[in-house]
Amino acid sequence: MSQNQPAIEVSHLRKVFHIPQRDPGLGGAVKALFRPRYAEKVAVDDISFSVPPGEIVGYIGVNGAGKSTTIKMLTGILAPTAGLVRVLGRDPHKERVANARQIGVVFGQRTQLWWDLALVESLNLIARIYEVEPKRYKELLEQFSYTLELGELLAKPVRQMSLGQKMRAELAATLIHEPRVVYLDEPTIGLDVVVKEKIRAFIKEQNRAKGTTVVLTTHDLGDIEELCSRVIIIDAGRVIYDGPLATIRERFGKYRGITFETARPLEHPLTLPPGAEVVGQEERRLELRFDRTRASASQVAAAVMGQLEVLDFSLSEPDLTSIVKQIYGGALSEARPV
Amino acid sequence: MARYASLYGLFLLQRFKVLLEYRLNFLIGASSTVFVQAAGIATLWVVMRQVPSLNGWSFDELLLVYGLLTASRSIEHMFADNLWTIGRQYIRSGGFDRFLVRPIDPLFHLLADRFNHDGIGNFVIGTLLVVSAWASLGIPLLPLYVLYAVLAVLSGGAIFIALNLLTATTAFWIVESVPVTRAVHEMHEFAKYPLSMYHKGIQAALTWLIPYGFASFYPASYLLGRDVGWLVWAGPAVALVLLLVAYRFWLFGLRHYSGTGS
Numbered sequence: 001m002s003q004n005q006p007a008i009e010v011s012h013l014r015k016v017f018h019i020p021q022r023d024p025g026l027g028g029a030v031k032a033l034f035r036p037r038y039a040e041k042v043a044v045d046d047i048s049f050s051v052p053p054g055e056i057v058g059y060i061g062v063n064g065a066g067k068s069t070t071i072k073m074l075t076g077i078l079a080p081t082a083g084l085v086r087v088l089g090r091d092p093h094k095e096r097v098a099n100a101r102q103i104g105v106v107f108g109q110r111t112q113l114w115w116d117l118a119l120v121e122s123l124n125l126i127a128r129i130y131e132v133e134p135k136r137y138k139e140l141l142e143q144f145s146y147t148l149e150l151g152e153l154l155a156k157p158v159r160q161m162s163l164g165q166k167m168r169a170e171l172a173a174t175l176i177h178e179p180r181v182v183y184l185d186e187p188t189i190g191l192d193v194v195v196k197e198k199i200r201a202f203i204k205e206q207n208r209a210k211g212t213t214v215v216l217t218t219h220d221l222g223d224i225e226e227l228c229s230r231v232i233i234i235d236a237g238r239v240i241y242d243g244p245l246a247t248i249r250e251r252f253g254k255y256r257g258i259t260f261e262t263a264r265p266l267e268h269p270l271t272l273p274p275g276a277e278v279v280g281q282e283e284r285r286l287e288l289r290f291d292r293t294r295a296s297a298s299q300v301a302a303a304v305m306g307q308l309e310v311l312d313f314s315l316s317e318p319d320l321t322s323i324v325k326q327i328y329g330g331a332l333s334e335a336r337p338v
Numbered sequence: 339m340a341r342y343a344s345l346y347g348l349f350l351l352q353r354f355k356v357l358l359e360y361r362l363n364f365l366i367g368a369s370s371t372v373f374v375q376a377a378g379i380a381t382l383w384v385v386m387r388q389v390p391s392l393n394g395w396s397f398d399e400l401l402l403v404y405g406l407l408t409a410s411r412s413i414e415h416m417f418a419d420n421l422w423t424i425g426r427q428y429i430r431s432g433g434f435d436r437f438l439v440r441p442i443d444p445l446f447h448l449l450a451d452r453f454n455h456d457g458i459g460n461f462v463i464g465t466l467l468v469v470s471a472w473a474s475l476g477i478p479l480l481p482l483y484v485l486y487a488v489l490a491v492l493s494g495g496a497i498f499i500a501l502n503l504l505t506a507t508t509a510f511w512i513v514e515s516v517p518v519t520r521a522v523h524e525m526h527e528f529a530k531y532p533l534s535m536y537h538k539g540i541q542a543a544l545t546w547l548i549p550y551g552f553a554s555f556y557p558a559s560y561l562l563g564r565d566v567g568w569l570v571w572a573g574p575a576v577a578l579v580l581l582l583v584a585y586r587f588w589l590f591g592l593r594h595y596s597g598t599g600s
Contacts, residue, residue, distance in 0.1 A: 017598060077438045079596045093596060100441040112436050116356040128348055129440055131341075 005089055007181055007213040008051040008074065013083035015044040015069050015237075043069040045237030046083075053180070054211040056203070058218065058228035058245070066237040067217050071183050074215070075105055087181055101130065104179035106170050108186045113158045119169050120154040123176055130177035137176070144172040147202055164195035171199065175206060181213045182206075188220055200226045221317070248323060254293055257316040258300055260286040263309035270307055273299045342446055349450040357455055364455055371415075371459035375408060378530075379467075393535035398474045399562060404530050405467025406487075407554035410494025411526060412464055415457030418499045420448050422519060425509035434595075445503075445588060464491075477561055487561065489574060494553025496577035498526070501548060503584040510591035526550045532558070534566075545569065549576050 019039045022032035044066045051057050061067050072078040073085055076092035076099050085092055092099040106112075113122040120141075127137045145151055148168045158166060167187060174182065184203070188196040204227060206212050216227060224231060224245060231248060233241035241248065262284050270278065275294030280287035286308075290300050297315055304310060357364040382404065386397040395403075420427075428434040428448065437444040468487065477483060505522050509515035525543075529550035533541045544551040552573040560570035 072435070075435075075439050077435050077596065079593075096438065097441045100439050103439065105439045107432070107435065110432055110436070114352070114356075116359070117352055121352050121355065125348060125352060128345060129442055131441075 005053075006050040006086075007053040007055070007088060008049075008215070009084070009086040010050070010070075010074070011048045011084045013044055013047045013070065013073060013085060014042070014081045015066075015073060015078065016081045017041045017043055042237055044073070044080075047234065047237070047239055048083075049232055049239060049242055051213060051215070053213050054207065055230060056207055056214040056216065056227050058216050058224040058231040059234070060217060060219075060224070060231060061234040065235045067234065068185065070234070071105075071185060071215070071217065075103060075183060076100065101177070102180050104174035104177070104182045106167075106174050106182075106184045106187055108189065111158055111166065111170060113166075113169060113173055115159050116157050118155050118157055119150065119161075119172075122158070122169075123154075123173060126173050127176055132177050140176055140178070144176070147205060148172055148198070164191050167191060167195070167199060168202075171202060175212075178210065179212065180210075182215070184214060184216045184218075186218055186220075187216070188218065188223055196220075196222065203227060254291055255289045256292050256297065257287065257289045258297060259314050259316070260288070260304055260308070260310050261312040262286060263311055266308065270304065273303055276300045276303070342442075345442070346446075346450050350453055353453045353455075367456045368458045371456055372463060375460065375463045379404070393532060395532050395535075398471045399558070400531065401467050402471035402475065402561065403532055403554045403558045405464050405471055406490060406494065406557055407464070407526065407529050407550070408460055409464030409468060409491045410553035411498055412457045412460035413491070413495025414498035414502060415460055416454055417457075417495075418449055418502060419454035419457065420452045421499075421502045421506035422516060424448065424506050425513045425515045429509050429595075430513055438596075444592065445585075472561075475562070483561060487557065490553070490557030493573040493577040494550075494557075496581055497549055497553055497573075498523075500577065500580040500584040501550075503581075504587055507584070507588045507591040510595045522548060526553070529554045549580065552576050 017040070019041050020032060021037045021039050022028045047066070047070060059067060059070070069078065073080050074087060074092060076096040079093045087099055088102050090099050090102075092103075112126075113119065114125070117125070123141065132140070145154065148171060150168065150172060153161065153165055153169060156165075158169065161169060171187070174184075187203070188199055191199070200223065203214060203216075207214055207227075214227070216223060218224060228245060230243065231241065231245050232239055233248075257279075265283055266281065266286060272278075272288070273290070273295045276288055276290035278286065279289050286304070288300060288304070290297075301310075301313060304313075379401070382400060383397065386392070386400070390396070392400060424434070428437075434444075434448075437447040440447060472479075472487075501522055502519055505519040506515050508518050512518070525548045528536065528540060528544055533544055533551050533555040536544075541551070544555075552569075556566060556570050556573060559566040
């Protein structure tokens, strides 16, 4: 493989599922048996992108956008309906075994370790499956034990591990054969801040030391901010944004939310500084958002406090999900990076 | 091939480590089948106390048939038990995808993933029945006969595995494949007795369609010197053809899976 060849190349990728349709009841079941009808569901419509070796890409989108279908085609699990996929120059589906040697996959909350086996036994088995050279395996095991703090976990079966321990174990299992391309599906979901930090640091370190290419799907803006130089956002099976994180934040993260708890319900309309608006209102709760390029949090807070008795208020950063929604809701043209 | 053999050895070793951790569970599992088999044999014994021969077969001869079938089945039970739960445990949960991102054959991975120790009890019972029937019937201990019996049990085991592979593959379409597997598998109950006592249609079905007859009746007939024709030699060939057909069907199912996912 030449140095300039992309690690991942996807061009006009498409995946259509045929979902069997049947009427309710026994009659429907019998009819479906003899005359099956299918509905077409386009999971991936037309996706193209290319990832150079050593890049960490955030691959994001709302649930059902086509993220996992794309990942399944990249890993060789699913065959594309149309279009081209190349991972390190190979067709991952047709050359499934050769591709499998070069990739590592963490599938969200599904473990790839054996439930009842002590972690070290699981790792031994995986190393043998991938034919990791024994001496190298020993070195890596030592390295991972240190960086992922596996020490006391090695003798523990997965079923006894906490969520954070499981994810550390999972990462060790995924990277023990030193894959050149790694797919991580929600690697920090449900973890506390400290563990999240450890995991991000480990991914960063692997990427830096070995030039590992990483495709990361996540709902966590922190993962993306810390790891990804580039983000691909997909929706309804299409790429709606492909560019640096900075541009998304500038364009779509410009709103911040501010929520007030008031002593009495709001009775008359509020006068607000330019760029601020009410987005939600309950009995004694008031949700606003404001464009931070036009107004500051203190201006908005002062304006509200001047008109209402406020008991408490809090500020929130826009999360990625709402940014994705925003982009999808018509801001597409703005999103193209220059 | 050597790589897969050593990998299987490692899977097996890990499995036994887990089983030894749950020693009681292991003992209960491995011996529970003994009780089930004991009940089956006791029934046979009670019946044979009343009628000295069933369709011209003595109690010991029936035990030989029963023993050969039990030993054959134990091979599937030990080495291919995961075929039963492929839909429920692997396809529905998405766990099957894990096999597809590893650089080994997914069917090998599925089978190697869980050796079932419950089959050990069946294997011991089946072997003991064959050995004791062999002794009481005075079958000569010729190398040819011993080799024949071993090959018959292996072929029988392969037939059990092939039929389960055929039916388990339906999981790629219907996910929950257990009812299909069970429907076909239960036909082996017929083969616990000599096929000659059944209607011609059932005999044909158990020879050509769901050929469990090759796991019990045909090899027993040969060992007992009963003339049932050339079919006594057909077991290994039938097993091989059936395995090939089942494996082709498995590959077809796998292609369907990569088209649709779970």
